[in-house]
Amino acid sequence: MAAALDFQQMLRGAGLRVTRPRMAVLGAVFAHAHADTDSIIGVVRRELPEVSHQAVYDSLHALTAARLVRRIQPAGSVARYESRVGDNHHHVVCRSCGDIADVDCAVGEAPCLTASDDRGYSIDEAEVNYWGLCPACSAGPVPDRA
Amino acid sequence: MAAALDFQQMLRGAGLRVTRPRMAVLGAVFAHAHADTDSIIGVVRRELPEVSHQAVYDSLHALTAARLVRRIQPAGSVARYESRVGDNHHHVVCRSCGDIADVDCAVGEAPCLTASDDRGYSIDEAEVNYWGLCPACSAGPVPDRA
DNA sequence: CCGTTTTCTTGAACCTGTCAAGAAAACACT
DNA sequence: AGTGTTTTCTTGACAGGTTCAAGAAAACGG
Structure with a gap:
C-alpha cells in the first residue's frame, strides 16, 4: 500500500506535475483494482468533492501515458484501470x-x-x-x- | 470466397431467416475482414442503399450469436467483425x-x-x-x- | 514572489450503440 | 399460390461514456 509521499514521488519521477486530482486518482486506482472511470470519479470525490470528471479523465490519461497505471478494456466493457504495471x-x-x-x-x-x-x-x-x-x-x- | 447460395445455406443452417440485409451483411463481413460497423453499413448500402443502421446492427448480432461471424473489439476500438470462426x-x-x-x-x-x-x-x-x-x-x- | 506553462472547471458536443412501435417481409401450412 | 403467424426491418428518438474547447486556476523554476 503506497502512501501520499510515494504517490508524489511516482508523479515527479514520471515527469508529471503533482496536483491534488492526480494524487487522488492515483490513490483511487491503487486502492480499487479494475475500477471503471465512474467508480474512480466517485472515490476521488470522497476526497475532493469538487473535482470535475474531466480532471479525472485527464489524470487517468496522463497516468496511463506515464505507465503509472494501466488501462484495460475488455470487449463490451468500459475502460478500467489497475495499478499493477510491468x-x-x-x-x-x-x-x-x-x-x-x-x-x-x-x-x-x-x-x-x-x-x-x-x-x-x-x-x-x-x-x-x-x-x-x-x-x-x-x-x-x-x-x-x- | 463464398457465394450467395453459400450464405443462404449458412443462414438456414444456423436457424436464421434469410433476408436481404443479412445476406448483404454476411457478404460484407466475408469480403472485408476486421471491418467496423460503420464500414459494414457502407458496404451493405452499396448493395442495398435503403438499409437502416439498425438492421445492420441486428444482423450482426444475430450472425454473431449464431457463430457465423465473430465480433472482436480491441481496447480503444469500436466493434469489428470477421468471418474466420472456430x-x-x-x-x-x-x-x-x-x-x-x-x-x-x-x-x-x-x-x-x-x-x-x-x-x-x-x-x-x-x-x-x-x-x-x-x-x-x-x-x-x-x-x-x- | 512572478511569469510561464500546465492543468482544472465548465459546458457542450460527439459517436457508437440501444430502445420502442409499427410496417414489412419470410416461413409453414394448406 | 394463398393465408396467417412469427420474425425482422424502418423510423426516430435516446442513452452512456468519452472527448473537445475556452478560460480560470494552480504548479513549477528562477
Whole structure:
C-alpha cells in the first residue's frame, strides 16, 4: 500500500506535475483494482468533492501515458484501470457480471509475446484475456442473457 | 470466397431467416475482414442503399450469436467483425492506426486456455492480442500521438 | 514572489450503440 | 399460390461514456 509521499514521488519521477486530482486518482486506482472511470470519479470525490470528471479523465490519461497505471478494456466493457504495471499478468473476465480478476502469467516472463508470424508488425506487448464465469455467477446464474 | 447460395445455406443452417440485409451483411463481413460497423453499413448500402443502421446492427448480432461471424473489439476500438470462426487464431493490433491482422495460433489447439490459477472462474475462452506497430506505421510514423 | 506553462472547471458536443412501435417481409401450412 | 403467424426491418428518438474547447486556476523554476 503506497502512501501520499510515494504517490508524489511516482508523479515527479514520471515527469508529471503533482496536483491534488492526480494524487487522488492515483490513490483511487491503487486502492480499487479494475475500477471503471465512474467508480474512480466517485472515490476521488470522497476526497475532493469538487473535482470535475474531466480532471479525472485527464489524470487517468496522463497516468496511463506515464505507465503509472494501466488501462484495460475488455470487449463490451468500459475502460478500467489497475495499478499493477510491468509484471505481465493477465485477466479473467466474467461474461455475466463483467468482473475482472488478475491471473499471473503461467509461462514466466513474456509468454505469448512470440507470435507465430508477426505479419511485419513490431510487437511490443501481448495481452491475454480469459473469458468465463466468475464463482458467484457460475453458482447462481442470473436468468438474463438467454 | 463464398457465394450467395453459400450464405443462404449458412443462414438456414444456423436457424436464421434469410433476408436481404443479412445476406448483404454476411457478404460484407466475408469480403472485408476486421471491418467496423460503420464500414459494414457502407458496404451493405452499396448493395442495398435503403438499409437502416439498425438492421445492420441486428444482423450482426444475430450472425454473431449464431457463430457465423465473430465480433472482436480491441481496447480503444469500436466493434469489428470477421468471418474466420472456430480456428482459434489471434490478432495483432497497430497502436497507431488501429489496423488489425490475423495471427495463427503458435501453440496449436487451445494454447493459453490453461490459466495458471483460474481464480475460481470457469473459463471457456482465451483471447490473445498482440500490440505494436503495423509495417506502414513503423516505416513512416505519423507525428501525432506524441 | 512572478511569469510561464500546465492543468482544472465548465459546458457542450460527439459517436457508437440501444430502445420502442409499427410496417414489412419470410416461413409453414394448406 | 394463398393465408396467417412469427420474425425482422424502418423510423426516430435516446442513452452512456468519452472527448473537445475556452478560460480560470494552480504548479513549477528562477
